[in-house]
Amino acid sequence: MKQLLYIIIVLFLVGSLFSACRKTYESVPLGQQITPDLAFDPRxxxxxxxMTYLLTTYQQAFYNGHNRIGGNYLDAASDDAVASASGIPAVQxxxxxxxxxxxxxxxxxxxxxxxxIRNATVFIVNINRVPMxxxxxxxQPARAAxxxxxxxxRAWLYFQLVKRYGGVPLLGDSIRQITDNVQLPRASFGDCINYIVSECDNIKDSLRTAAMVTANTYGRITRGAAMALKAEALLYAASPLFNGGNIEGGNELTGYTGYDLNRWKLAADAAKAIIDExxxxxxxxxxxxxxxxxxxVGNNTEIICWMQVGTPDNKVESSNAPVGYTSAGGNGATSPTQNLVDAFGSDSGYAITDPAAHYNVNxxxxxxxPRLxxxxxxxxxxxxxxxxxxxxxxxxxxGGTVQQTKTSYYLRKFMGAFESVNNTPPSYSGMYHDWxxxxxxxxxxxxxEALNEFSGPSTEVYxxxxxxxxxAGILTDAGNTYGVPQGMSQEDMRTFLRNERRVELAFEEQRYWDIRRWKIAGPVYNNAPLRGLDLQLSSSGQLFYNPIPVLTTVFRDPQMYLYPVPYSEVIRNSQMQQNPLW
Structure with a gap:
């Protein structure tokens, strides 16, 4: 657990995280070290x-999900995409x-x-020394916010750990020094969830509301973010992997030791509280x-918590756009699978396997x-x-050695680039790509999802x-059902909601975790290779769509539902228990 020891923070220009904050907070020269006495000066x-310390902690805590896994989206480690690069990319x-x-x-x-987590705790413990x-x-005083x-x-960081490893050591407000005992055991999964939820409940009323955010505080954590984290933590806690599907039944580190239907109600109530606000x-x-x-800064009414990513650029476009646009750039890093494409229904809302969709294989x-x-x-x-x-x-x-799609598809989502009518050839326009x-x-x-699992399909679910x-632009009928089947059973609604979640949240680091918390990763990865298309254009101009396998994925069930605790932690800490089968 030596990773838990204090690491002196080397400050750098943090304005790329919050561009508006550059107007308010001066950056510290590169190389200047900051200590608590300097950061939390009573004068x-x-x-x-x-504030510089806090913004640096924001930058350390949050990550930019765009192409973050060795140049690829995490979804390229699910059944939604594969990496286009040759060899064995990290995500593969x-x-x-x-x-x-x-x-x-x-x-x-x-x-x-x-x-x-340690740096966040240093701020939490010491900020009251500053007479802001x-x-x-x-x-209200801003210091509490x-x-x-x-x-x-800190709670968000713990949750990122919990969904990867299960229960982890909870350090509270202690700031351990090099001479302190750092031989700490893992807390139970339930205790970790309770801690995260309790933190969210305790802080939400002192945070800014969305309406309080100004240009100079753009990107700050708000009340809505705390409520959303609570709702997500409770959703995971209620999900099959942890709620009755514990991969080692009596092990409290890897989940609850018994099923409790009420956990779904807690998750539903937490999400409903955000809706009601x-x-x-x-x-x-x-x-x-x-x-x-x-x-x-903009007029986006939908995003609740995000990381502002630098200044306007076209990095997402140049990394992922099709490779043939040489004047604009496009490296085609991400190859969505046919598996994902088939999940999108018709514009009338029906699955492509439903005759009512009138799907044409040619x-x-x-x-x-339209979301496709x-x-x-x-x-x-x-x-x-x-x-x-x-x-x-x-x-x-x-063809040849240039990096290109392996599936006949490229990533389109997140791209805001557009052609300029004054440019020939067309080029990309810089956009903010907040994660x-x-x-x-x-x-x-x-x-x-939570409401359906608790009490079955209802008007609210529909x-x-x-x-x-x-x-999304789905066409509707006289009953305004948008292709949603009526009278579904709880199981049918579960299947339907999971598919809707897949298409709505594609490439947002949801599918990878969803198939784990639903405890379906084994069959998803192991039943068949991921698929793409081999498109052949005949001399007469006719296209032939030939299905091809593109990657055989592997999931060791149940071992891989949780990551292994790094071996270096296990050998340094006699109280550190490894996850099952690792």
Whole structure:
């Protein structure tokens, strides 16, 4: 547990995290070290050094999910995508089970999170030494809000650990020194969830509301973020992996030792509390969710908690766009699978396996759920003044050694670049690519899932599906059902909601964790290889869509439902218990 020991923070320019905060907080020169005495100076009535410390902790705690796993999205370790790169990219190592306790996977967060947890605790313990004069818009002292922001970051960091490892050591407000005992045991899964939920309950009333956020406090943790974290933690706690499906029945570190239906009600109530506050609502257009910043900088009414990622650029586009747009750039890093594409129904809302969808295998992208075209590029997609060509020999599937799609698909989601009518050839326009952790659509889906699991299909559950599908642009009928089957059983609704969640939240680091908490990762990974298409264009111009396997994934069930605790931690700490089968 030496990773828990104090690491002196080297400050650097933190304005890239909160661009508006650059107006208020001066950065500290690179190389200047900060100690608690400097950061929490009783003579600093403006709290400038303390704020720099907090913003640095934000940056240490939050991560940018765009292409974060060795240049790929985490979803490329699920059944929704594969990495386009040759060899064995880091994300493919996760998908094929190429990791162990001694060879950690690229998503391991043990050391980074405990470092950030300690720094958050330093702020929490010491901020009251600073006589800050700043007030919130409602007249309350700002210092309490800043302290609660650090408590949120700490709770969020713990949750990221819990969903990867199960129960982990809880350090409370202690700041251990090198001479202190750091031989600490893991807390139970239930105790960790209770701690996270309790922290969220205790801080939410002292945080800013969404309406209090100004240009100078853009990106700060709000009341809504604390409520969303609580709802997510309770949803995971109620899910099959931890609630009755414990991979080692009597082991309190890996989940609850018995099933409790009421855990679903707690999760539903937590999500419903966010809905009832009325602070957030769905954006009118699905694509705008990902290219529009929150108020007051933008008019995004849907995002609740996010990381502001630098300044406007086209990194997401250049990393993931089809490779044939040489003038604009496109490295095609992500290849969505046919498995994901098949999850999108028709524009009338029916699954493509339903005769009512009128799905045509020879024209597979016609009359589909509009979210499909906003999530993936397929052959024939219109982009920057021409159609995407992913047939063999096409501009975007040229063959040879250049990195290109392995499935005939490219990632489209998150891209806000557009062609300029004044530019020839067309080029990308810089956009903010904030990484969103919580958005209102996710809260609605959490609520619907938890409510269905607790009491079965209801009007409230159906209304969530109607709202999301209406926003998506799904056509409706006289009954305004948007293709949602009526009279579903609880099991049928479960299946339907899981698919809706998959298409709505694709590439938002949800699918990877969902198939684990639902305890279906074994069959998802092991039943068949992931699929793509081999498109052949005949001399007469006819396209042939040939299914092909693209990757055989591996999931050692039940071992891989939790990550192994890093071996270095186990050998240094006699009280550290390894996860089962590792």
């Amino acid at each position: 600093d009535s403006l709290g400038k050094q303390a 190592g996760i998908a094929t089970g190429a990791y162990s306790a001694t060879l950690t996977n690229a998503d391991d967060m043990w050391s980074r999170n405990y470092t950030a 004069i700043e007030k919130l818009p409602n007249g 800043y302290r609660s922001e650090a408590r949120f970051l 009325g602070a957030y609502k769905l954006m009118p257009n699905f694509n705008d969710v990902f290219i529009t910043q929150a108020a007051p 024209d597979p992208y016609a009359h589909r759920d 075209n906003l999530t993936v590029f397929h052959n024939g997609s219109l982009w920057l003044n021409r159609q995407v060509q992913t047939y063999n020999g096409g501009l975007d599937k040229p 969103v952790y919580y958005r209102y659509a996710g809260v609605l889906l959490n609520y619907a 209304n969530v599906l109607y709202a999301l599908r209406k926003r």
